[in-house]
Amino acid sequence: MTEPRFSARRRDDARAGDKRERILRAAVKVFARKGFYASRVSEIAKAAGVADGTIYLYFKSKDELLTSLFEDRITRLLEVLRREIDAVPSGPGRVRRVVELQLGLLEGERDLAEVITVNLRQSTRLLKQYATKRFTEYLDLMALVIADAQHAGELRADVSPRIVARAIFGALDGIALTWALGNAEPGGLTRAGTQLADVLLQGLLPRPTAA
Amino acid sequence: MTEPRFSARRRDDARAGDKRERILRAAVKVFARKGFYASRVSEIAKAAGVADGTIYLYFKSKDELLTSLFEDRITRLLEVLRREIDAVPSGPGRVRRVVELQLGLLEGERDLAEVITVNLRQSTRLLKQYATKRFTEYLDLMALVIADAQHAGELRADVSPRIVARAIFGALDGIALTWALGNAEPGGLTRAGTQLADVLLQGLLPRPTAA
DNA sequence: GCGCGCTGAATCGCGGTTCAGTCACAACGC
């Protein structure tokens, strides 16, 4: 229903035609620079190299454009995360992998980092209605990783997996936010990820011997 | 310049007259419920019990209303934090105090929690221009607490104080966010604060003996 | 020709902002 029928193969036009994706990419760029509300649909159209009206052939509204953007990108992220988690056996290893992976991914996509950290919260509707779906899915995944490791005795069990999951999400978000808003020095996110993982893992170890 | 001259003492009207504060309080409530952009100035006026135009006697624009809100509330927070930090001698004690204090404060003001966590990011202008002032001040304060403790040998020195500060901010923000958006169970924030502090402190301890 | 993807100028509603009045009160002269 959102997708254009079929075809759409312009033989004279080199760019692959996937206009929907072109629009999404343009939206990321524009939203990142100006924020959702300050961004004009016409700007996104221009950035994508399409007419204003074309956007409405692929998305119901400006709002739905933002929603789709998250739906799409977060779905991708969840896929990657699930795959990686499965590939790592140890609990602590998983935590480290997940933390480093997420910041590593954003390192290469500053615009996306900004959209996720900043714009996720722009549309209250988006946050309160939509986000409580995918976002919860994300938090649940993180909490599960923690809980599993706790049951295996690899991580201390005296803290709530859900709280830890939220804290990890928040820490990642906060680091990405300040990075995206600041000078975004190269390698900054990756380095931060390693350090965050270091602190988290030591903090989550089963209580050593003495409290 | 923003304040009305003087007088303004209505003897027949019980409410203390501080209209500016009344408007700010109303704004917190409305922004929290609907988000900055979805909130109508007329709604804030109604909630504050003043006319639409009155708001413009105290604030230049809707934008400036939001800005003033942060300026005001964050200034208060910084004051409280500084005082508390000075009152606690040990580094780890300070970290715990700061973490627990912030979540404790928000526990009593759900609306404010929501405004800070959600709306702080609504106005990109606010974030990029204004926030880089007070917000930086906040991060610097946190980083200083960490750095001091590191120099005193109370916390591990192999992580960047700034990264830790950002991570702590993010973790607090993330926890407050999910709390404010969720069921906001009573005591939830306080409990989360304790656990977060537990994990952080263990994680930040000087490396035990074996890495 | 025809269908379809696309275009982009025009529309239309919304809501931030303005500003001409209103009103309560204080100051003043008597």
Add this chain to the structure above:
DNA sequence: GCGTTGTGACTGAACCGCGATTCAGCGCGC
């Protein structure tokens, strides 16, 4: 005391610009 007038905080209906959305065409490929 008491009318008169000045002051300025406050009001709220109307204005006006903006920008999301629409839709009457357009032209390319078949």
